Amino acid sequence: MSMYWIAGGTTSAGGFIDLNNIPQTFKHLQIRVHGASAYTSGGTQGYIETWIGLNNQSSPQPTAGYTHRLYTFGSTAISDAGSQTGLLSTTWLPYGYSDDFVGSYIIDIHDYTNTNKFKTIKCFGGYDVNGSGLVATHSGYSNITGAVDQIRVATNSGGFKAGAKIDLYGLTASNFTGA
């Protein structure tokens, strides 16, 4: 098989996960997340942004980046973009709901060891709580040309709810070209 589990874990309340010492032997990386936000605000319900940081980046850092988004909260399609420093925006997770309501997202990082390229990520994910929710695709660029060997998976405020599952996979390349 060509998709291998590398590392992962389950978060504590308010936590995040650092994926360290990522092997440099794969072609692409994929991160899969399943969970909710631990953010609270006077008993309200809503959604909180999630992030990843590459190679020990954490806000604020001067590294340049950009994020583009295509998403909907259920009524209209929205397209927007914004510059980033340090962390790259991924998607949103719900907060304030019971433990049964979680979101999921998949982050892809292509050619992560290639030192001739800035790093591009794509995230597809969302959540539904039977009356509200969202689905979104985020793309992001970071002006890191070095190989990615560390990734932080985090949320904007409050951290992940206890029990969020985060896993890192590697996809291999072939020695055959088929040309």
Next chain:
Amino acid sequence: MPKGMQVIYTQNLTSGAASTITFNNIPQTFDDLLIVGSARTTETGQTWSQCDFRVNGISSTIYSKTSYYGYNAGTTGTDRATNQNAVPLGWFNAPNSTANIFGYAETLISNYSKSGIFKSVFSDAVTENNSTGGLIIKTSGLIQLSSPITSITLINNATWTQHSSFTIYGIAR
């Protein structure tokens, strides 16, 4: 064949550009194919390039597509095209985008090895940029070919740049 995803071929343009990339002799032992690309083109005057593929060397109008997209921080839309001579692989960065940023696409071809049915395509692509000028596009496509797919040729309106890379995976269900 064990269920799961298995890498088949990888082509890395390490030494220079190429006008097309072709994968021949695709094994017929899987159910679906997944093409994963990190690439850039030389299409002059463009921020991103539409890039397509053909199967089994066929350039007749057996291909069609439906897409939805968002770009430039505010524009969304849809698109449909019938009777085309190729089907979308994805969109990739071109010279007017920030240098050294390579676009990303994953393209799924369902039932590629089956006889008697047409082939479905799904493409998920993004092009990034150090500005608002980025593109996210999702496409479903059709290849009106009843025989199995044995070769795939990746094309664009110019050339693929050095360091572009494509890998084909087979998926057994």
